[in-house]
Structures are given as C-alpha cells and as structure tokens.
Amino acid sequence: MEIQVAQSQDVTVVVPTGDLDMGAADQVRRVLTELIDKGQLKLVMDLGGVGYIDSSGLGTLVAAMKQARAAGGNLKLCALQDDVRSIFEMTRLIKVMSVHPTRQEAVASWG
C-alpha cells in the first residue's frame, strides 16, 4: 500500500492507495501514530483510492481516531467508495466516525 501525507493549512491529509486489509493495517497504524505523536491532531484520511477494507483496517482507523480524540483532535474520513462505505454501514462505524463526501469538505469541517 502506498501512503501519501499532505498538509492543508493545519490539517494533515493522509491518502492511502490500495487495499486496507490485514496486510496493510500495520503500515497505516504506524503512519497515523507517528503523526499523532508529533502533535498533528487534525487528521483527514482520504479513502478515495481504497477499494477494499476489512475488519483489521477498520480497527486501525478506530484506534487512531480514539488516539487523536483523546489528544484533543480527531481523525475524519472522506471520499469513501461505495463498497467501502457499505462496510462502514454494516459495522455502524458510519455513525461513530466523522465522514465527509469530499476532501475539501472534510478539511473545511475543521473550521
């Protein structure tokens, strides 16, 4: 999995490309934990390039969200593909996480 990190004012946008499965979960966890540890707490994850996610991937995102929230920030999501979105719905995570249609809206939601 390829992971790019972009800065949009004080918001950090993480852009993974590929499948967010058990094989990629560790890598994503490391990237997110490092950002949070460095104090980059306004995080957006752009899932536009992610066509597959499983419970390991979800677990990684939830853990990072909790970590960011505990430190006073948040991890928001945007640009979910339909299949990926269905997984967030089945697990009710869609109600718990902050999910935006586009990257622009996710970044703007920080105000």
Add this chain to the structure above:
Amino acid sequence: MEIQVAQSQDVTVVVPTGDLDMGAADQVRRVLTELIDKGQLKLVMDLGGVGYIDSSGLGTLVAAMKQARAAGGNLKLCALQDDVRSIFEMTRLIKVMSVHPTRQEAVASWG
C-alpha cells in the same frame, strides 16, 4: 404515573402519562416485562404524555427494548416532546432505538 395499554392490530401501544423518573421506573418496567412475557413483542411506547425523563427512565426503556429484541420483537418510541428528545440525543439513544414522529407511523413501521 398513569399507564394505558392499547392494541392496534398485533401492535401493543403503551401510553404513560407523567414523569418517567426514578419514582416511576419500576412501574413501567413491570408493565413492559409483563407484556413481553405474554408474548406481546411488537411494542410501541407513545411518549406524548411524558414531559420529563431521567437516566432511570432511559434505563428501563433500554432494558425492555433489549428484552423485546432478544425475543424477536422490538420496543419502538413515538411522539417525543422536545425536552425528552434532547435527553435521547445527549445519550445517543436516539441512534440506537427506533424513534418515530407519530404513533401512527410507529405502528405502521411494523409493516
């Protein structure tokens, strides 16, 4: 607290009037448990006459909802007053319970 029970086809509508507080919770619990034990599992609680609810009242409704769902039914709510609705929102119960604007819609939702 006054509690009326009405039958609308195979749906049982429970209509409490008064404050659903710690002092009323036991009474409501008894009525709902008795209905569920008798196999009346399609339950609607019309809260139109309830102007006050506290965590004891919420706990009673959640317990009855779980009991009904475990037996294959459900406890749905309708006609929440604004103040009462705000309590369901603050505790996120609004997302967990099935809440309808009117009694008619709640009954119809059983299909």
Add this chain to the structure above:
Amino acid sequence: MRDGGPEGTFVLTSEPQHLARLRDWLRGELTRLKVENQEQFGLQVAVGEICSNSIRHAYAGLGGKPIHVSVQGSEDRLVIEVRDFGKKFDPEAYRPPDFEAVPEGGIGLHLVRQFVDELSYDVTQEQGTRWTLVKYRRRG
C-alpha cells in the same frame, strides 16, 4: 418528608417518590430567580440525577434518609447544592461513559454473515477448522 429550612433550601428523604415534588419546588425557585423557561428543564434533570444518585448510591436505595438541596442566584450565576450523608462518592472509581464505544472484536465474523447466506464450521478435524460459506445464486 419535610421541606422546611431557610428560603432557597429543600429537604427530602430518600424515597424516589419525592423526586417529583423536589422538581416542582425547584421550578418555583428557578422562576423566582428569573431563570428562563427553556433552562429549567435541564436544571431539573441535573438536580434530579444528583438526588437519584444519593438515593441509589449514597443510601443504597434505603428510604428515610435526608437529602438537602439549596438554590442561590447571584447576578452572573446560579449555585445549586445537593448534600447527602451516606456513602461517599469515590471519584477515583468513576469512569465516564464511552458513547463512542465500538465493538472491538468480533467484527470479522459479523461481516462474513452480511455477505453469505450460510456460514458453518466443522471442528471435528484433529486440528484446525473447516469453514463453509454458502451463497445462494440469484436467478435472472
């Protein structure tokens, strides 16, 4: 139960039945102190919860025990005090509820069930598990 005491205080005993009368009294006080109507409900809930806790936790549900409630208003704030005389609140033990709780485990098999019509396992093997997933075909 009595509700004597100085103006602005209310004394109830620890039966849940008295909570409604407490709320009525509180509404009167708040109105006297010119608290807006839309704020009164929330304060009733707040004081009601604190007193319910005194009944349930400090007095373990026992009746006949005293709870004192007082309300004072100044220009910029309202101060409400609730006092019980039972078991003490232990802040160390208190954990706020986690409304964002998400099931941490067990999501995998839940997802599997969303996508197949039958899920079964055969654990009669010496070692390991054999899982069988069946999906009915859609006609068309």
Add this chain to the structure above:
Amino acid sequence: MRDGGPEGTFVLTSEPQHLARLRDWLRGELTRLKVENQEQFGLQVAVGEICSNSIRHAYAGLGGKPIHVSVQGSEDRLVIEVRDFGKKFDPEAYRPPDFEAVPEGGIGLHLVRQFVDELSYDVTQEQGTRWTLVKYRRRG
C-alpha cells in the same frame, strides 16, 4: 506460498501479505462461475475475514502455515470452503458483537454535565457528599 492444487482451490501460507493475491484469485474464480460483479466484493470480504482469522487466531500470527480455500459453483449456490490446521475455533467462547451496546451506567453524571457549567463535589465531610452545580446566567 503456492497456489497449486486442483482447479478451484488455492493454497496460501499464513502471511497477511498473501491475502491480496487470494482475493485476486477468488475474483477470477467468481468471474469464471458467472457471479455478478456486485456480489464479488462481499465474497472477497467474507473469505478475507475467514482467512485473516486463520492467520490471527488459528496460527496466532505465525507465518508459513497452510490455509486452503476452495470454490465450487452449482446451479443454485456457491460453496466456498476455508480450512486451517491450527488452533480450533471454539464456538462456545464466541460472542457476537453488540452493536446496540449502550453505556449501562454512568449516564446520570453525564446528563448533569450537559446542563450545568460546573459540577464539583466536596467529599471532605465525615459522611456523604456535597455536590455543587453552577450555571452561568445568560445576559439578555
């Protein structure tokens, strides 16, 4: 890792990195069996979760262990089998996740905090607790 074996079967070893190749293989099989495109994603997730579980639970994360996957299609159904040879699944211990989980306790003080600006307690008394609720007044 090898993916030999009879047609319709795939053998992988228990490294998470192989799951992507398993999914590619599965997609090919499902296409061959004329499974609609929109159903393929769900079946990939289902089989992926079962195999992740074999890696994580049956083999405790250890690599190099075998997992066998087979797909068979008949007129009315697809049957997918996944087989591991590690620790067995224990259905007795399995509890499905409760997505309707609601915090059972601790809602009282949470509600109090929604409605007041300060909540404090003084537990220095001999007995019991004194709670102080402060609400700022709105100007206007």
